[in-house]
Amino acid sequence: MSTQTKTKTYNYPDDRGYYGQFGGKFVPEILIPAIQELEAEFNKAKNDPVFNEELAGLLDEYVGRPTKLTYANRLTEHYGKAKIYLKREDLCHTGAHKINNAIGQVLLARRMGKKRIIAETGAGQHGVATATACAKFGLDCIVYMGEEDMVRQKLNVDRMRLMGAEVRSVTSGSRTLKDATNEAIRDWVTNVDTTFYIIGSVVGPHPYPMMVRHFHEVIGNEAKQQIHKVESRNPDYLLACVGGGSNAIGFFYPFIDDESVDIIGIEAAGFGVDSGKTAATMTKGTPGILHGSLSYLLQSDEGQIELAHSISAGLDYPGVGPEHAHLKDLGRVKYHAVTDEEAMNAVKLLSETEGIIPALETAHAFAWLEKLMPETSEDEIVMINLSGRGDKDMGTISEYIREENN
């Protein structure tokens, strides 16, 4: 602990839900009472020992927390530089970190007496996590999912349905996560009195980015304790993938005031950041308002939202959480992008060296090791958030490898 520089200067969002110039609550008047009620209830719940105890109990017995920290010895040997540790969110029930937030928000919904739950999903991991939590608590669950994503992630569609959720196919716009979010918000506007909207990432109007971060902070808190236990110090580098940015915020947040830690977020470049088929919002985006908050967006000169592209459905989103936009502007977190191809190579490498098949989203973070590792030294430590497992992506992965071999 002695090497840490504790400045404790980072304190966002402000009272209005802003992270510097980003964030806010850009929603129709109809939703204002709902987000005000939510903010008040969340602030009460997070300081309520009964709520926290129940949440901690579920994270332990149901989700399987704390998740392990695994030393990746063969991956470390492969690069021959810094030691690489993996925070194993892939071992969470349902296969990704998303369940941390879904359980937290379902508990909040129950506390507020809302029995109808809606959610949007891209890769299907948040949809599955929400369907899971709703099944566990006996709540109605409706998940909006883009038609194209339903094809790419068919297994997750089947999982949601098996757990009793209704999956509604979204056919507007790009038929992916952006449009699923639009439809979920329209449902919320229409059924606001009875319905709780569980947003799956650190996006949307305040208080969502703050609340989702809160439910995922457990990732970084555990990782910090675990690395201190084995190495007696902070890591030198943190690495996570960023779509909306929930796993990354949860992993990064407890380290933001530790200035000695280099924090790196990896976006999806798709075919390449300048290819026109990309999801690299922070690399290529400009400030704008989408889905209730001000952040970086992929948009045209006319302010129309552009279609994102990534082989990973979970990163295929033209926006990013407002806190990431702020962390980028502060320079506290460095954001880079890797292509579909680089991510796929990382899937193969991690599978072959560690016997772990990562989710395509997660693979983007691993792909950055190619650039990062040569700059590190043997006495340094890299910690990566292994945010999800790749079972859901086997269709996409197999197809990619088949095409590559042809």
Next chain:
Amino acid sequence: MNRIQHVFDNKKPDEKLMSLFITAGYPDLESTVDLILGFEKNGADIIELGMPFSDPLADGPTIQYSSDVAIKNGITMNKIFEMVEKVRESSEIPIILMGYMNPVLRYGVNRFTRKAAEVGVDGLIIPDIPIEEDGIIKKQAEENGLDIIHLVAPNTSDERMKLADENSQGFVYCVSVTGVTGARDGDEVSKSVDRFIERVRANITLNPVMVGFGIRSHQDAQNIALNADGFIVGSALIDTIKQHYPKENWQSELMSFVHSLKFGK
């Protein structure tokens, strides 16, 4: 003199003002100016000109559709301003630009408000700017003499209705039902709307009130706007266009529908 205030000042006591929404560039770029002028001739008192956005999250399928078509037609903010300029050559009907904040932000708030005022726009309705966020455009709108019109809904508290009143100019837009835009069963809407408008009247005292969402006939308008100063129609117009365009008589069909909305059969 402010054109919006002018029409309310000249309203006859029993008259219900009619505000019509049309998506700029729908069904094609060339018709928008003619439609506005035709609406005026057939009884419209105010025009709400929609600035299309790719992700209209407070709108139902009808306006999503018209926005998509307009974007595909190549609508731009400058083209919208040219349309207003063209209308102003022959008409003083109040024109309110309505749309989401992102295209405005991208255009530049200063540049947008200056240009809007210059071409003869009278006010702005931006559904994703609630009162707590209106600082993003309020000062610039004020400096350029543009009214900002806030919305209230049946789930808006008395306190927030007062706030919307204090922060609006021109009128306050009452959303008759909680939901997205779109034509609905008029009877369903009017059943619940009376109590809402009663509450609106008690809390909104500085501005006139216009009621919208779900109006698709003269009878709907009369019922729903009974205790309001007027009514707003949007989706029903788009639906009518969709039904007749591009048949030769699509405009005359639309105009007779508009006439019937205001005056009955």
